[in-house]
Amino acid sequence: MGLQPFRRILVTGGAGFIGSHFVRLALEHDLEVVVLDKLTYAGSLLNLEGVLDHPRLHFLQGDIADPAAVAEAIAGCQAVVNFAAETHVDRSLLEPAAFVQTNVWGTMVLLEHALRTGVQRFLHVSTDEVYGEVLTGAAREIDPLHPRNPYAASKAAAEHFVFSYWTSYRLPVLVTRGCNTYGPYQHPEKFIPLAITNLLSGQPIPLYGDGLHERDWLYVDDHCRAIWTVLLHGQPGQAYNIGASQHRPNIAVARAIVHLLGADPASIVHVSDRPGHDRRYAVEWSKLAALGWAPRTSCEEGLARTIAWYRSRPDWWTARRDEAFAAYYARNYRDRGTPVTQP
Ligand code: NAD
Ligand code: DAU
Numbered sequence: 001m002g003l004q005p006f007r008r009i010l011v012t013g014g015a016g017f018i019g020s021h022f023v024r025l026a027l028e029h030d031l032e033v034v035v036l037d038k039l040t041y042a043g044s045l046l047n048l049e050g051v052l053d054h055p056r057l058h059f060l061q062g063d064i065a066d067p068a069a070v071a072e073a074i075a076g077c078q079a080v081v082n083f084a085a086e087t088h089v090d091r092s093l094l095e096p097a098a099f100v101q102t103n104v105w106g107t108m109v110l111l112e113h114a115l116r117t118g119v120q121r122f123l124h125v126s127t128d129e130v131y132g133e134v135l136t137g138a139a140r141e142i143d144p145l146h147p148r149n150p151y152a153a154s155k156a157a158a159e160h161f162v163f164s165y166w167t168s169y170r171l172p173v174l175v176t177r178g179c180n181t182y183g184p185y186q187h188p189e190k191f192i193p194l195a196i197t198n199l200l201s202g203q204p205i206p207l208y209g210d211g212l213h214e215r216d217w218l219y220v221d222d223h224c225r226a227i228w229t230v231l232l233h234g235q236p237g238q239a240y241n242i243g244a245s246q247h248r249p250n251i252a253v254a255r256a257i258v259h260l261l262g263a264d265p266a267s268i269v270h271v272s273d274r275p276g277h278d279r280r281y282a283v284e285w286s287k288l289a290a291l292g293w294a295p296r297t298s299c300e301e302g303l304a305r306t307i308a309w310y311r312s313r314p315d316w317w318t319a320r321r322d323e324a325f326a327a328y329y330a331r332n333y334r335d336r337g338t339p340v341t342q343p
Contacts, residue, residue, distance in 0.1 A: 005120065005232075006078040008032040012064050012110065013084030015039060017186045018125070018178075020047035022081065022224045027054055034058045036073040038102075041323060042087065046316060047185045064106035070113045079121040080114050081231060082107060085155070088189050089129075092151035093275060103154035104161070111165045122162070123174045123231050128216070128241065130156040130177060133278035140284045141177070141239045149276050163237070172236035176227055179243050179283060182302065183220030184309040188321045192217075192303070195254055196310045197317050199263045209273030211251030214280040218244035219297035219305075229293040240291075241283035246299040256300070260307050 009026060013019040014035030026033045037043045039061055051057055062069030064084045074080065084106060086092065086099045107124065114122045131139040132146030147156040165171040182192040195205040226242040234240055248256075254268045297305075310317060 006031060008034065008077045009079040009081060010034045010036060010074050010077040012036045012073075012080070012082045013043070013125075015043040015045060015047050015059070016083060016087075017042075017047070017183075018181055018220055018223055019083035020185055021183070021220045022083065022227060023048060023057065024051055025221075025224045025228055027051055027056060032056050032058065034060065034073050034077060036060050036062050036064065036069060037084065038063045040086075041320075041327065042187050063102075065101060065109050067109055067113070070109050074110075074113050074117050074119070077117070078119055079123070079231065080110060080119055081123045081125065081227065082110055083125045085125075087151070088187075089149050089151045090189070090274065092149060092154070096150035096154075099150055099154040100157075103151075104157045107158040108161055111161060111171065115165060115169055115171050119172075121172055121174060121231055121236075122165075123176065123227065123234075124158065124162045125227065126159050126175050126177045126239070127152065127155050128177050128179045128243075128281045128283045129278065130159060131281070131283070133280055134282045135280055138243070138282040138284040139241065141241055141287055148278055152278075159239075166237040174230050174234040174236060175239040176230050177239060177241045177283060178223050178226070179216040179218050179281060181218045181220050181223045183306050184313075185316070186220070186306075187324070188317050189324045191250065192253065192257070192306065193310060193317070195257045196261070196307055197321055199257065199261050199267060200310065200314070201321070204267045204269040205254045205257070206271040207250060207254055207268055208271060208277060211254065211268075211270065212249045212279075213277060214247055214249050214282075215253075216244050216282055217246045217248060217253070217299045217302070218242065218295060219302035222295040222297055226288060226293050226295075229291050230288065233291045238287075240288045241285045242288060243283040243285040244295045244299075245285075246295075247282065248299060253299075253303075256303055257307065260304060 014023045015037035129152035145156045147153040188197045
């Protein structure tokens with residue numbers, strides 16, 4: 001991967017799904033890693049099991065929207081990688097304010113401190129959802145942003161602030177726009193882990209609408225390597241799409257999981273659709289490929305690995321699933337007019 005110019009980096013949201021995998025990757029290099037994480041329902045120190053007591057890892061519990069917490073965490077860092085966010089589209093439809101607070105205001109607080117401390121790189125982890133639905137072809141980095149749900153709108157708003165700090169102050173920012181990511185330690189509110197843990201619990205897979213909505217599925221290790229590549233080799237002021245070229249309609253993903261778990265095909269149950277549900281996401285990622293990155297994990301291989309992990313870790317997912325059911329699934333499905341059964 002070449003030489004790293006950084007001795008100490010701040011990883012916000014490093015106790016979440018992708019962030020925790022990225023922390024492991026960063027620790028393989030000779031770096032001090034500071035993690036700032038609020039430990040919301042989506043974050044957990046368990047996600048950092050095996051590295052939490054690493055001598056080069058420093059964990060701080062705190063909010064990216066809290067200037068004092070950010071000032072403490074960023075001290076001495078040459079780079080920031082901002083994963084911290086509210087990330088679930090269905091929750092954003094129920095409680096959008098939290099998404100503005102963390103994803104927009106929190107990013108602003110980080111930008112201000114990054115500017116004051118003069119970091120060499122500010123990498124903001126964004127999403128392919130900022131383009132809105134892409135019915136044909138694939139979005140390029142120069143395409144306009146058309147976010148269509150509150151989560152995507154908050155991520156697009158954050159991006160505008162990030163780029164404004166490049167234009168206005170020459171803060172060396174980078175933005176990545178990753179596609180749908182999956183793998184171990186993903187919260188069971190998201191489609192793939194929800195489908196796996198539901199089947200493992202004897203529950204059906206709730207498939208929104210006709211199930212023909214299409215996503216591009218990226219294995220988490222590939223996403224982290226892409227962010228690392230952009231951090232080291234990206235051009236400040238630029239956005240980089242991260243795609244996997246593993247497009248699947250949701251029904252195909254559900255059928256693959258049913259097959260791999262040897263479950264009854266009747267366990268896929270159509271439920272009413274997500275409001276404003278984006279039909280398809282797709283990004284063109286040749287700009288990132290030119291930096292030397294390519295995904296390594298096929299959807300079939302990644303799904304098999306992910307299923308094996310969830311099979312072996314009910315201790316990790318059972319409480320999260322129960323908590324999510326109590327806090328949110330019941331409302332989600334009641335609002336959809338579909339039957340609710342306690343897992
Ligand atoms: P996640 O929900 O698993 O983790 C988010 C983490 O951020 C948690 O540890 C949480 O505690 C922390 N956090 C939330 N609010 C915070 C705050 N105010 N201050 C500090 N920490 C806070 O998310 P994820 O799926 O790992 O996504 C990480 C990033 O990648 C997000 O910015 C998301 O928008 C982006 N992204 C995710 C995907 C995907 O498919 N999961 C794809 C593309 C981009
Ligand atoms: O595209 C990147 C984005 O991918 C990230 O920025 C988001 O943080 C991440 O949550 C994800 O958003 P999606 O809305 O695409 O992911 P989710 O796992 O919620 O849903 C994937 C697809 O599956 C989507 O078309 C909705 C559908 N779905 C989801 C759930 C939770 C179902 O059919 N049933 C479900 O129960």
